[in-house]
Structures are given as C-alpha cells and as structure tokens.
Amino acid sequence: MKLALHWQILIALALAAFMGSLTGATAEILGVSWLAIYDFIGALFLNALKMIVVPLVVSAIIIGVSNIGGQGGFSRLGSKTIGFYLFTGLIAVVVGLVVINSIQPGIGHNQVPQIETNTQLMSAIEGKDAGDVVQVFLRMVPENIFKAAAEMQMLGLIFFSILFGYFMTQLTGPTRETMHNFWHGVFEVMMKITDLVMKFAPYGVFGLVAASIARTGFEQFENLAWFFVTVSLALAIHFFVVMWLILRFIGKLQNPWLHYKAMFPALLTAFSTSSSSATLPVTMANVEQRAGVSNRVSSFVLPLGATVNMNGTALYECVAVIFIAQLFGVDLTWTQQILVVMLALATSIGVAGIPSASLVAISVILLAVGLPAEAIGLLLVVDRLLDMMRTAVNIFSDSVGAVVIARSEGELDLFKPVAIEAKTENQPL
Numbered sequence: 001m002k003l004a005l006h007w008q009i010l011i012a013l014a015l016a017a018f019m020g021s022l023t024g025a026t027a028e029i030l031g032v033s034w035l036a037i038y039d040f041i042g043a044l045f046l047n048a049l050k051m052i053v054v055p056l057v058v059s060a061i062i063i064g065v066s067n068i069g070g071q072g073g074f075s076r077l078g079s080k081t082i083g084f085y086l087f088t089g090l091i092a093v094v095v096g097l098v099v100i101n102s103i104q105p106g107i108g109h110n111q112v113p114q115i116e117t118n119t120q121l122m123s124a125i126e127g128k129d130a131g132d133v134v135q136v137f138l139r140m141v142p143e144n145i146f147k148a149a150a151e152m153q154m155l156g157l158i159f160f161s162i163l164f165g166y167f168m169t170q171l172t173g174p175t176r177e178t179m180h181n182f183w184h185g186v187f188e189v190m191m192k193i194t195d196l197v198m199k200f201a202p203y204g205v206f207g208l209v210a211a212s213i214a215r216t217g218f219e220q221f222e223n224l225a226w227f228f229v230t231v232s233l234a235l236a237i238h239f240f241v242v243m244w245l246i247l248r249f250i251g252k253l254q255n256p257w258l259h260y261k262a263m264f265p266a267l268l269t270a271f272s273t274s275s276s277s278a279t280l281p282v283t284m285a286n287v288e289q290r291a292g293v294s295n296r297v298s299s300f301v302l303p304l305g306a307t308v309n310m311n312g313t314a315l316y317e318c319v320a321v322i323f324i325a326q327l328f329g330v331d332l333t334w335t336q337q338i339l340v341v342m343l344a345l346a347t348s349i350g351v352a353g354i355p356s357a358s359l360v361a362i363s364v365i366l367l368a369v370g371l372p373a374e375a376i377g378l379l380l381v382v383d384r385l386l387d388m389m390r391t392a393v394n395i396f397s398d399s400v401g402a403v404v405i406a407r408s409e410g411e412l413d414l415f416k417p418v419a420i421e422a423k424t425e426n427q428p429l
Contacts, residue, residue, distance in 0.1 A: 005198065005201065005202075005265045006264040006265045006268060008201070008202040009201055009202050009205050009265065009268040009269070009272075010268070011202065012201075012202040012203070012205045012206040012209075013205060013206075013209055013268070013272070015206055015210075016205065016206045016207075016208075016209035016210035016213065017209065017210075017213055019034070019038075019206075019210050019214075020038070020209065020210040020211070020212070020213030020214040021213055021214075023035070023210075023214055024214055025214050025215050034210075034214065035211060035214050035215065037207075038206075038207045038208075038210040038211035038214060039207070039211050040207070041203055041204065041206065041207025042204060042206075042207030042208035042210075042211050043207075044204070044207075045197075045200060045201070045203065045204020045205075045207065045208070046204065046208065046273060046275075046278060048197045048200070048204075049197060049204075049273065049275075049278040049279070049281065050152070050275075050277070050278055052190055052193050052194060052197065052281055053152065053277050053278065053280060053281065054149050054152065054157065055186060055190050056187070056190040056191075056194070056280065056281055056284070057154065057157060057158065057161070057280065057303045057306075058149075058157060058160075058161045059183050059184075059186040059187040059190060060187055060190075060284065060295075060298075060299035060300075060302075060303055061158060061161035061162060061165060061299060061300060061303050061304075062161050062164050062165040062168065062183045063165070063180070063183050063184055063187050063295070063299055064165065064295070064296060064297075064298075064299030064300035065161070065162050065164075065165025065166050065168075065169075065300060066165045066166075066168045066169050066180060066183070067295075067296045067299075068296060068300060077297070077300060077301075077405065077409070078300075080405050080408060081300065081301050081304060081305075081401065081405060082308075084401045084404060084405065085304075085305060085308060085309040085397075085401060086345075088242070088246070088309070088311050088397050088400075088401070089309065089310070089311055089314050089345050089348060090341075090345055091238070091242055091311075092238050092242070092311035092312070092314050092315040092393075092397075093314045093315055093318045093341045093344050093345050094341065095234050095237050095238050095242065095315060096231075096234045096314075096315035096316070096318040096319045096344075097318055097319075097322070097337060097340075097341060099230055099233055099234040099237065099319070100230055100234070100318070100319045100322045100323060101322070103226065103229070103230045103233070104326060105226035105227045105229070105230045105323060105326070106227070106322075106323045106324070106325070106326025106327040107326050139153055139155050139156050140155045140156060140159045141156065141159060142156030142157075142159075142160065145157070145160050148160070152277065154277060154303075154306070154307040155307055155308075158303060158304060158307055161303075168180065168183075187295075187299070190281070191281075191284075191285065194281040194282070194284075194285055195285070197281070198265070198269075198281075198282060198285070201265075201268075201269060201282075204272070204273075205268065205269070205272040208272045208273060209272055212384055224378070224379070224382045227319075227323050227379075227382065228382045228385075228386065230319060230323070231315075231316060231319050231320075231386050231389075231390075232386075232389065234315055234319060235312055235315060235316075235389055235390060235393050238311060238312070238315060238393060239392075239393050239396060243256075243396060243397065243400050244256045246400055246404060247259055247400055247403065247404070250404050251400070251403050251404040251407050252407055253403070253407075253414070253415065255415075258291075258415040259291060259399070259400070259403060259415065262286055262287075262290035262291045262415070263283075263286050263287075263290070263291070263395075263396060263399050265282060265286055266279060266282045266283045266285075266286045266395055266396075266399070267392045267395070267396060269282045270282075270283075270388075270391045270392040270394070270395045270396075271388045271389070271391065271392045272388065273391070274384075274387045274388050274391045275391065276306045276307075276310070276391055276394045276395050276398070277306055277307070279306075279391070279395050280302065280303065280306045280395075283302055283306070283395050283398060283399060284298055284299070284302050284303075286399070287302060287399050287402050287403075291399070291402075291403060291414060291415060292411075292413060292414040292415060293402050293403060293406045293411065293414065294406060294411055297402055297405055297406045297409060297411065298402050298406075301398070301401055301402045301405055302398055302399070302402055305397070305398030305401055305402075306394075306395070306398060309394065309397055309398050309401065310348040310394050311348075311393055311394055311397040312389070312390030312391065312392070312393030312394045312397075313348045313361075313390055313394060314344045314345050314347075314348035315344075315390070315393075316386060316390050317343075317344040317347065317348060317361055317362050317365060318340055318341060318344040320362055320376070320379055321340050321344070321362060321365045321366055321369065321371070322337065322340065324366065324371055324375045324376075324378065324379075325369065325371060327375075327378070328371065328372075328375070330369075330370070330371060332369060336369050339368060339369065340365055340368075340369060343364065343365045343368055344361075344365060347361035347364060347365065348361065362376050362379075363376060
C-alpha cells in the first residue's frame with residue numbers, strides 16, 4: 001500500500017473504535033460473533049509477534065555483545081545502559097508521585113469503597129510477598145535454557161545470551177568466524193520476518209482494539225475518571241517533557257521531535273498489543289532503520305530495556321498505590337511514600353518475570369504499606385487502556401536510551417530527515 005505504516009495503523013484504530021462500539025460483545029454475522037472474529041485476528045497477529053521474540057532477542061544480544069566484547073567496550077556499554085534505565089525509572093516514579101499528590105484523585109469520598117473479591121485475581125496474588133521480587137533475580141540464571149525459551153522468561157534468556165556472546169569473543173580462528181556468521185544470519189532472517197509480520201500490523205491492531213472495546217465499551221472509564229486523568233497526565237509529562245529534555249540535552253539532538261516521528265509505528269504497536277516484548281521487533285527495526293542507531297548498540301540496549309526498563313509501569317504502580325491509600329483515607333507519610341517509590345522502581349525492573357505481572361507488583365507494595373491487596377480489583381475498570389498507554393511509554397524510553405547511548409559512543413550520524421522520509425515511503429518500517 002502507498003500509505004505509510006503509521007497511517008494504516010491509525011486508520012485501523014479508528015475503524016476498531018467504530019466497529020467495537022457498534023457490534024458490542026453479542027452481535028453476530030452468519031452465526032459467528034463479531035467478538036470471536038476480532039479475537040481471532042488480534043490473537044493471530046500477537047502470536048506472530050511473540051513467535052519471533054525469542055530468536056530475535058537471543059540472536060540480537062549474542063551479536064551485539066560479541067561485537068562490543070571484541071572491541072573491549074562491554075563493561076562500559078553495560079554500565080551506561082543500566083545507569084540510564086535506573087535514572088529514567090526513578091524520574092518516572094517521582095513524576096507520578098508529584099502528580100498524584102497534586103491532584104489527589106482519591107480524596108473527597110465520604111466512605112471507604114466496598115471491595116468485591118475477584119476470585120481469579122486473588123488466586124493470582126495469593127501468598128505473594130516481597131520474596132517474590134527476589135525470585136525475579138533467581139530467574140536470571142535459568143536451570144534449563146530451553147524451558148526458559150519456551151516460557152519466554154526473558155531475564156534468563158538475556159543473561160544466557162550475554163554470556164554466550166561474551167565468550168564467543170574468546171574463540172579464535174575459523175570457529176569464531178563461523179559462530180559469528182551463524183548468529184548474524186539468524187538475526188538478519190528474523191528482521192526480514194519482522195518486516196513481513198508488520199505488513200499485517202493494521203489488521204492485528206484492528207482486531208486487538210476492536211475486541212477490547214466490544215467487551216468493555218467506553219463507559220468503563222467513568223467511575224475512575226480522575227484516577228485515569230492523573231495517570232494519563234503523569235505519563236504524558238514523562239513522555240513529552242522528560243524524554244524530550246533527555247533527547248535534547250543528554251542525547252544532544254537539535255530536534256528531538258525527529259525521534260518521536262521515527263518511533264511512531266512502534267508506539268502504535270505497543271499501544272495496541274500492551275506488550276513491550278511483543279513490540280521489541282518493531283522497536284529494533286524503527287531504532288535502526290528510522291533513527292539510524294547502529295546494530296551494535298540497539299541489539300544490546302533494546303532487548304535489555306524491554307525486560308528491565310519499565311518507566312511507565314513504575315510510574316503506574318506508584319500512582320495506583322497512593323490512589324488506593326487516598327480512597328481508604330490512609331495518610332501515607334513521606335517515609336512511606338519514599339518506600340513506595342523504591343518498591344515501585346524495584347518491582348518494575350523484574351515485572352515481566354513475575355506471574356500476573358503488575359498485579360503482583362502492586363499487591364506487594366500495598367501490603368508493604370499496610371493496605372489490602374484486594375483493593376487492586378478497583379483498578380481493573382481502567383487498567384486495560386492505561387496498560388496500553390504505559391507500554392508505549394516503556395518502549396519509547398527504551399528507544400531514547402538507545403539514542404542517548406549511541407550518541408555517547410560517538411555515533412553522530414543520526415536522524416537524517418531525508419533518509420527517514422524515504423524509508424517511510426518505501427518500507428513497511
């Protein structure tokens with residue numbers, strides 16, 4: 001199609017909103033519900049993205065680490081990456097803390113809200129405590145790498161891939177060249193498959209969003225409107241202000257909006273899939289092809305970021321816990337709020353490795369400050385849309401990290417406007 005990919009996805013989003021609200025969850029066509037059709041289309045696209053995540057991540061990190069290790073810069077690049085992710089994660093949580101204390105969406109209610117026990121939700125978080133956060137770090141060293149790959153335990157896969165790539169540099173002669181060529185070939189093949197999958201992105205986005213709207217409609221956001229506004233505002237500040245300032249003054253980009261434009265397809269994919277891991281192939285393609293970051297940097301920084309760098313998630317956890325405290329009339333001291341900040345940052349780092357993801361992370365923080373874990377059921381009304389938004393913030397922060405670190409590594413030839421336009425017109429990514 002002649003339309004650029006991001007325009008196709010935007011059209012798909014508009015059609016999904018229209019069709020989802022029109023058909024609802026019960027309408028049928030030829031005896032088949034529209035909802036089942038949406039689910040089939042969305043699941044097919046999401047499965048295709050997930051299918052390529054493991055081989056893409058493993059090959060990308062092995063190649064990236066072997067290139068870095070061969071040049072003697074592994075420890076330098078690794079420390080820069082982790083430092084950047086901790087820095088932006090802390091800023092995100094502080095932004096959330098400031099906004100929630102300024103708006104105070106949970107204050108003003110005359111009575112404590114009644115909590116309806118959600119059996120499925122409580123079974124997911126039953127028995128969870130701070131020890132489950134520690135278990136995340138144990139998953140960094142998987143006892144079975146093939147089991148880790150089958151279950152998409154990304155922390156374990158990343159750790160193994162880093163080790164494999166580093167010790168590949170210790171090989172000599174034709175063996176080292178053979179291994180490098182093999183993994184480079186795997187990476188190139190996976191990027192071509194990514195290009196193919198992304199040609200069908202508008203259809204997948206349509207199915208995912210239409211199914212969500214058909215199930216819940218738009219009325220779901222009325223009861224927690226102020227909480228929704230608070231989280232959205234905090235995410236917007238981090239996305240448009242903090243990230244812009246980092247690109248401008250740390251990444252030294254004269255026009256940071258070029259990066260927003262380059263990442264538009266990845267942002268739309270993240271918004272529709274609500275998965276940083278599933279969006280990773282698109283993020284890597286956009287950062288390399290549209291932003292001009294080298295594969296040496298992107299293949300190390302982005303897979304690591306998709307697992308441990310969750311700015312939007314950390315911000316959401318902080319805001320959610322303080323909102324629930326406000327609802328229940330609990331006045332958290334500054335010491336307790338600092339504890340919330342630290343726990344939100346710590347749990348967000350390993351949230352992808354914890355069963356039930358952010359639900360468990362939020363329950364751990366609630367219990368730490370003396371609030372009932374069941375209260376997270378109140379957030380489920382608006383969680384889906386906010387999950388889409390915070391995932392977009394997560395992957396954008398990863399991409400900003402790639403640009404900043406690439407710049408610090410001496411890559412000056414980034415963001416040629418002509419090249420970006422040309423690739424937008426002629427390539428799916």
